[in-house]
Amino acid sequence: MSLHLNINGDDRLSVKDPLTPLVDVLRDEFFLTGAKVVCREGFCGACTVLLDGRPVMSCLIPVGLADGCTVRTVESLASVGALSPLQQAMEQHDAVQCGMCFPGMMISLTHFLEHTPNPNRDQLKSALTGNICRCTGYERIIDAALSLAAERSSGVQRDDHGKS
């Protein structure tokens, strides 16, 4: 029996055991290694993906439960080689260090900013509590996300293709 998933817009069939964690299907079967396996217990958030639009820890989702669902991973955030506005803000703020947490962070924040376009600092920090970063001390990630939100609310549009 195979499982049907729509991953980043493509219809895919998984032949893995339905109990296989979604993150392993993404990484080992479809070679989407953006989502990281860090703790396998749902504490670190490095494997966060959007499942039918909801952020989930893909280490805790048996792929059988994702049958018929859409999955969006970090690999889909940039389009035709151009970073998303959130990714651009991170790059411009020099927020990245080792980078292992960023795939999960980008998914969590992309989803959060879509639903909370005008967050304050505390709301942003709360939104990130499920994503552990060991390098940066978070503040610059928050600064970058806030600057993007401020840009958007002041009407400066940054499109998905890297041009302001």
Added chain:
Amino acid sequence: MANPENAVMNLPRRDASDKLQGRTRYTVDRMLPRMLHAAVLRSEVASARILKIDITRARQMPGVRAIALAEDAPGMHGIGIADHPLFASGVIRFHGEQIAAVAADTYQQAQAAARAIEVELEPLPAVLTMADALAPGAPLIHPDWNNYEILFEGAARGGNIAWEATVIRGDTDAAFARDDVVVVESCFRVGRQNHVSLEARAVVASYEDGRYHIETSTQVPWTVRNMTAKLLGVAASRVRVTVPPVGGAFGQKFDCTLEPYAAILARKTGQPVRLVYSRQEEMLTCLCRENADIKIRSAVTSNGEIVGREAVVLMDCGAYGGEQIFLTTMTAHTLGGNYRLGSVKLASRAIYTNTAPNGAFRACNGVYNTFALECHTDEICQAIGMDPLEFKRLNVLGDGDLGATGQVFEGDVLGPMLERMARLREASPDKKHLAGERLYGRATVVGTWFIFVGPSTATINLNPDGSATLVTAGVELGQGTMVQALPQIVAHELGIHPDQVIVRSADTDAAGFDLGVGGGRTTVSVGAASRAAATDVRNKILTVASELLQTPPEKLVLRNGRIEIATIAGSGMTIAQVVQRAHAVIGPVVGSGSFTNPGVTAMSGCAAGHFIDAIDIPVFNVHDCEVAVDKETGHVEVLSYKVVQDVGRALNPRAIYGQIQGGVTQGLGYALHEELTIGQDGCIRQNSLETYRVPLALDTVPVEIDLYEGAPSIGPLGVKGAGEVPIMNPPAAIACAVANATGLRIQQMPLTPPRVLGLLMGNESVVELPHIADNWWDNVLMNPAHR
């Protein structure tokens, strides 16, 4: 010579875009055709004799391709002393020790087969604490220690004492006997800190053309090469190590650990083998910052002069010596740092216990030694009735002062840095109002680290398109050196943009020896070697250009990708054209550079058992924080945090700010909630991120930063390593601020709510450390008569 200021810029990271898109391929993301997966069988007891290992059943399990055992790795490794076999051989010395490794088609199959290996054990008594290890008649964890190969001479060892480093300068007995001094004694105890690198230790090994190829997540490619060869009993030239981008390390990956297992299995199967430790394995066997017991005594005059200091630091190295052997050296420069001392005796000992081995962690014992030193300093100030800031201004090391081992400090740095912190404090109003009903406290603390530079080398190929390819064994862990500082240094020397400097990832077949990425040495040492290689290249093309332009080399400059006559902007020709011309006259342009520093020597007879005599590059910190302590819950909130850091020259200020914010946050985790403890069975209790609490986004505060530039440094363009030290002072700052807020004596970290509440309610027991004797000489193997 171009103005070093021109090298300063906030160069963005070239690896950020791929990291943000999830495209970066860390070691954990590597896949190769026919790749097998490995799992390790570990001991579930802390101490036992191995009677029998039977792999018959495991060998027949589905998917199993090979099993590696002790006989596959005859060598022993270590630092200073070769005490560590790859697999437990004969005896088990810690809970989690490796017994066998299995390669199979899938990880699940490898795990199942590892579990199916039959091991028969005879229990032995376990020594789980340093107090027990030092007790008379304690079982010896290494009964054969006397037969081990010594890799570094000069230290005292014996019993369960793996290593002893001492400092003796001046006459402390006379100082303590003076009738005009107050004697203050303090005891401290700290737990272990886990790095929690998000990328676990990971390796993919292959066996190709009779050589091992190891792709690994490491800070030390050359150590992995040499240690793997030593353990496997093969020539080091038969091991090649390459390093993909590393997903965090913080010192955890400053040693060879899991690489040899994968290497053996790759040779046995002829297939690539992937071994990645699970988070649980990382929690239980991670080479933590060690737990430590510290006793300090000082003799201080009523006007604040420290005439004598004696201290003993016991560092738990776990079942094998590892990095702690080397790190005993650091006590002299961290606990023995910061202040002028009239006379001093320091003993720093690595103690064997039947627990998981410890290792290096960012600023190593400097973090808890600074915590102890600054808490002790505040206790001194209380005893003599002096304001701590005044005491610090009076006593911090300055130009011409002697360090603990008698080395002479150059330049007044800590004093002016304290003034800069005073100005930073004045510039922003205090946050006392945020404390509300809670207890409010504040502290300013100082810290001393030193960079051991060690050997590095670099090669640069100057390409016919005008770009330069830099080849080193440096590794990018996230700290930015390989993507920011190094290209900036090389570009500055060659008059090109840093984007035109291609940085080769580490490959021991391509780059020469390097000590590794750690301790704040990379920008300094790899940077200096890279700069020397760039100078070499520069001189070669200047010679060629001189002929082409009919101008002496000293009248030419390299700028904007061109070689120009200095006085005429836009004259001359592009570097690319010169290189193309060089191809015809001298051949392709390649340069090389090497760097090391013999080190500053200690005062004769002053230091024993030290790997390094004295300071190559001191790095100073001044941190300040405000806290609010909740009397009802014991919760400590950090209200503000300020840092003045000695950076020599800030080549990329924005990148340094990022390192400081991140390092301070790790330090706050250690100060407030990160701790590993060991259960009665010798197993570390915190086996996941559920029970080991690292700082989350809501726990952090924005750090206010002032970079102190201009202190003397032998680093290229005057730089000092900036990433190592931000973690040094937060535990000291928090502890002193909490002590000020509550009036309590702080002796332990982390200051978790239960511990602080216990202190507030008087329920917390006093740390007394009876296993550290009052007479300093009773704590050392060295005999006073033999000095």
